[in-house]
Amino acid sequence: xxxxLAMTGWHVEDWRARFQGLLPEMxxxxxxxxFDRRAVHYVASWKxxxxxxxxxxxxxxxxxxxxxxxxxxxxxxxxxxxxxxxxDSDLTARMSEYIVLHCLLHLRQQRRYDRQQRAGVWDxxxxxxxxxxxxxxxxxxxxxxxxxxxxxxxxxFDVAGWxxxxxxxxxxxxxxxxxxxxxxxxxxxxxxxxLPLTADTRGIINAELLSGLAQGGRLGGPFLINxxxxxxxxxxxxxxxxxxxxxxxxxxxxFETEPLPSESRLWTHPGVVVTPHNAAMSEPEAVASLVxxxxxxxxxxxxxxxxxxPARGY
Ligand code: NDP
Ligand code: OXD
Numbered sequence: 001x002x003x004x005l006a007m008t009g010w011h012v013e014d015w016r017a018r019f020q021g022l023l024p025e026m027x028x029x030x031x032x033x034x035f036d037r038r039a040v041h042y043v044a045s046w047k048x049x050x051x052x053x054x055x056x057x058x059x060x061x062x063x064x065x066x067x068x069x070x071x072x073x074x075x076x077x078x079x080x081x082x083x084x085x086x087x088d089s090d091l092t093a094r095m096s097e098y099i100v101l102h103c104l105l106h107l108r109q110q111r112r113y114d115r116q117q118r119a120g121v122w123d124x125x126x127x128x129x130x131x132x133x134x135x136x137x138x139x140x141x142x143x144x145x146x147x148x149x150x151x152x153x154x155x156x157f158d159v160a161g162w163x164x165x166x167x168x169x170x171x172x173x174x175x176x177x178x179x180x181x182x183x184x185x186x187x188x189x190x191x192x193x194x195l196p197l198t199a200d201t202r203g204i205i206n207a208e209l210l211s212g213l214a215q216g217g218r219l220g221g222p223f224l225i226n227x228x229x230x231x232x233x234x235x236x237x238x239x240x241x242x243x244x245x246x247x248x249x250x251x252x253x254x255f256e257t258e259p260l261p262s263e264s265r266l267w268t269h270p271g272v273v274v275t276p277h278n279a280a281m282s283e284p285e286a287v288a289s290l291v292x293x294x295x296x297x298x299x300x301x302x303x304x305x306x307x308x309x310p311a312r313g314y
Pocket of ligand 1: 067068069095139140141142143144145162163164165166177194195196197198200201227228229253254277278279280281314
């Protein structure tokens, strides 16, 4: 019985050593080397080459080494084994740090003061709106969205959320589905996207959605923060809204193409903050421990945790 490591862009030998330390009795094999395909019971994947997981007749589970699973469902030859993803309190806390940081950055107009400092300008217009007068709308009320909502509320923001299925969360106005979208956007000054990338959410942050955001709020126009996936956003529409002034600014951690191409106008647009898909990096040791614990659960006859639904795509 072995664990197959299937990854692109990561140091696979580091991961082999990590897993070997945690699962000393289990052979750890690596895609690309010769191994017995019948012996593979588990796969740990991060962006494995599509089609490379076929012909594993005894596969019991596939583990995403990230919180997202869109890269798995992009493989149309993915075996029909249960899929579990990373749910890690440290990763969740890091994402909330990022969301709170960037909501505060836009609330406190920090980019403007950075520009003024570089120009040696002391601005006599020192007005700052209160956090409670700014409405944050979080798209995606899962592990990450709910934690971000809690922490934004501590900072005083007026927070609401939007999800696929209806929710009742104390102290958080919740909207859901297509029916709830219009009212949700209309009360949003800072839109935070923490959605997974699925067939339903691809391209959701487009001209139509942006045109539904509140105009005339305390920030003088709406802001966007996307830390979900780049495939959620239509970058041409975001740039057009920024140019038109109907979107006042954006923080983007994820992009249609990563790394963000050097010719993208997002790099230089004064209204845009770019970060390199590191809103919430997970510690490799923590991720390996979570996967090893899941394997031990299965070996002990216990159910897999954090299983995703292939029909929903997340
Ligand atoms: P969860 O699966 O816990 O939550 C997903 C949320 O999105 C749920 O509330 C779900 O609704 C909602 N949702 C899904 N589809 C739709 C839809 N069609 N319409 C409305 N709402 C929808 O995911 P996490 O919170 O753990 O993670 C979210 C994403 O964050 C990941 O998939 C990943 O892409 C991204 N991520 C980014 C990182 C970064 O560094 N930038 C790091 C880690 C993750 P419902 O509650 O009804 O099911
Ligand atoms: C993840 C990510 O899915 O890093 O964990 O985006």
